[in-house]
Amino acid sequence: MTILFHDPLLDELGVWPLAYAPYGGCDFGELRAIATTVGDGGADAFYAAFAAMADGLAADAAAAEKAGHTASARELHLRAAVYYAxxxxxxxxxxxxxxxxxxxxxxxxxxxxxxxLLDPAGTAVQIPYDDTSLPGYLIPAPGSAGERRPLVVFTNGYDATITDMYFASAVAAGRRGYHCLLFDGPGQGEMLIHRQLPMRTDWEHVITPVVDWALGHDLVDPDAIVLSGWSLGGYLAPRGASGEHRLAAVVADPGQWDVGATMTLMATSMGVAPRAAANPSTIDQKTIDAMMAAITANPRLDWSIVKRGFWVNGVDNLADFLAATLRYSLDGVGSHISCPVLVTTAEDDFLSRGAQRFVDELGDRVTLLDFTAAQGAGMHCEMLNRSLLNRRALDWLDDTLQRA
Known part of the structure; x- marks a missing residue:
C-alpha cells in the first residue's frame, strides 16, 4: 500500500521527508502537492516536481534573507535542501x-x-583523510555559546545526504544539548558524487581520523564522543567502533552484524547453491544472467542493487557486487567493540533481523530497542515515527554518559 505516490518505489523514496516533519524539514501539504504533480509519472516527473518545489522555497529564502527575516530564511533554506535532496x-x-x-x-x-544562520552557526569543516579530506559540518547545540559538551558523530549509509542526517537525527540531538558532527565518508554524498570514491567496509579507517579531528576541537568533551549510524550506518558505526576505542558509546539503527548474509540469502532464494552464494566468483554466468533478469524486472531491486549498490560499491556487475557485500561483516572484529552499544530492530525491516547477533556476541554491552508497526515505527529506520526513535535513543545516551 502506498502513502502518497502512485508508484511503490517512488512512494518509498518520496515519503522520506515525512520523517523530518517534527523537526521542520517538511510539511505534509507540500509533500502531497508534489505527489499530486507527479501523478502517474516516473523518475523524471518525480525529480521535476521535487526540484520545482525546492526552487520556489530557495527563492523565498533568498527574499526573506534580503528582507532581514533571518528565522524565515533559515527555515526556507533548510526546507529547500530537503526537497533538492x-x-x-x-x-x-x-x-x-x-x-x-x-x-x-x-x-x-x-x-x-x-x-x-543558526545560532550558534554551523561550521563547514574538512576532516583530513588519507590524501584528501572528508566534508562535513560541526553544529553546536542551540544556546551552547562556546561550551564544551558531548559530541555525537553521525554517519550515513548508502542513500542519504548530510541534509537528511541533520533532520533525521541531529536536530533532536542538538535540542538535548549535544554538539553534532555530520560528514560524508567514502561512497557517500560529495565523496561519491564529486570525488568518485566508493564505499569501504573497514569503517574504522574512516572514523579514526574523524575522532582525531574532533579531539582537536575546543567544543568537544574528549570523554564523551558518540558515534551514531542509521541505515547501512547501522553496520558502519559499530564497525568503526571495533577499531576506534576513544568512543563513549555507539548507536546502530538498525543493528547489522553481517550485511553480506542478507545478500547471500537473496542469492540462495534465487536458486544459487549456498556454497556458491558464499563465493560469488564460482557462480556460473548463466545463473548470474538469470539473477540479473529477475533483479532488473523488479523496480525496487533494480534500484537498490543495480543503480545504487553497483555505483556506491564501485562495481559494474552482479558477481562483484555480491562479493563486495560479503565484506560487510563484523565477524572477527565485532568483539573488539569496548563501549556501550545501542542497537535497534524494527518489526517489518528485514535488514534488522540480525540485530540479536549483537547481544549474542557482546552481551551486556548491548541494549536492544524494538520498534513495532503498532507504534507506527515498524519500517526501516523508523522513518514514519522518527521522533520515537530519537526520544528513546537520546534517553539511553543521556543515561549512558551519566554513568560513564
Whole structure:
C-alpha cells in the first residue's frame, strides 16, 4: 500500500521527508502537492516536481534573507535542501545523471546557507583523510555559546545526504544539548558524487581520523564522543567502533552484524547453491544472467542493487557486487567493540533481523530497542515515527554518559 505516490518505489523514496516533519524539514501539504504533480509519472516527473518545489522555497529564502527575516530564511533554506535532496534519489546510478549532480549541489548550497544562520552557526569543516579530506559540518547545540559538551558523530549509509542526517537525527540531538558532527565518508554524498570514491567496509579507517579531528576541537568533551549510524550506518558505526576505542558509546539503527548474509540469502532464494552464494566468483554466468533478469524486472531491486549498490560499491556487475557485500561483516572484529552499544530492530525491516547477533556476541554491552508497526515505527529506520526513535535513543545516551 502506498502513502502518497502512485508508484511503490517512488512512494518509498518520496515519503522520506515525512520523517523530518517534527523537526521542520517538511510539511505534509507540500509533500502531497508534489505527489499530486507527479501523478502517474516516473523518475523524471518525480525529480521535476521535487526540484520545482525546492526552487520556489530557495527563492523565498533568498527574499526573506534580503528582507532581514533571518528565522524565515533559515527555515526556507533548510526546507529547500530537503526537497533538492529528495529529488535525485530515483536518478541514482552510472553514468551519473547531470540532474543528480545539479540537485546535490543546490541541496548543499541551501544547507550551507541555513547553517550560517543558526545560532550558534554551523561550521563547514574538512576532516583530513588519507590524501584528501572528508566534508562535513560541526553544529553546536542551540544556546551552547562556546561550551564544551558531548559530541555525537553521525554517519550515513548508502542513500542519504548530510541534509537528511541533520533532520533525521541531529536536530533532536542538538535540542538535548549535544554538539553534532555530520560528514560524508567514502561512497557517500560529495565523496561519491564529486570525488568518485566508493564505499569501504573497514569503517574504522574512516572514523579514526574523524575522532582525531574532533579531539582537536575546543567544543568537544574528549570523554564523551558518540558515534551514531542509521541505515547501512547501522553496520558502519559499530564497525568503526571495533577499531576506534576513544568512543563513549555507539548507536546502530538498525543493528547489522553481517550485511553480506542478507545478500547471500537473496542469492540462495534465487536458486544459487549456498556454497556458491558464499563465493560469488564460482557462480556460473548463466545463473548470474538469470539473477540479473529477475533483479532488473523488479523496480525496487533494480534500484537498490543495480543503480545504487553497483555505483556506491564501485562495481559494474552482479558477481562483484555480491562479493563486495560479503565484506560487510563484523565477524572477527565485532568483539573488539569496548563501549556501550545501542542497537535497534524494527518489526517489518528485514535488514534488522540480525540485530540479536549483537547481544549474542557482546552481551551486556548491548541494549536492544524494538520498534513495532503498532507504534507506527515498524519500517526501516523508523522513518514514519522518527521522533520515537530519537526520544528513546537520546534517553539511553543521556543515561549512558551519566554513568560513564
Amino acid at each position: 529528495s529529488s535525485f534519489h530515483p536518478l541514482y546510478g552510472t553514468p551519473v545523471d547531470p540532474r543528480l549532480v545539479d540537485a546535490f549541489d543546490k541541496q548543499s548550497a541551501e544547507f550551507g546557507a541555513a547553517m550560517a
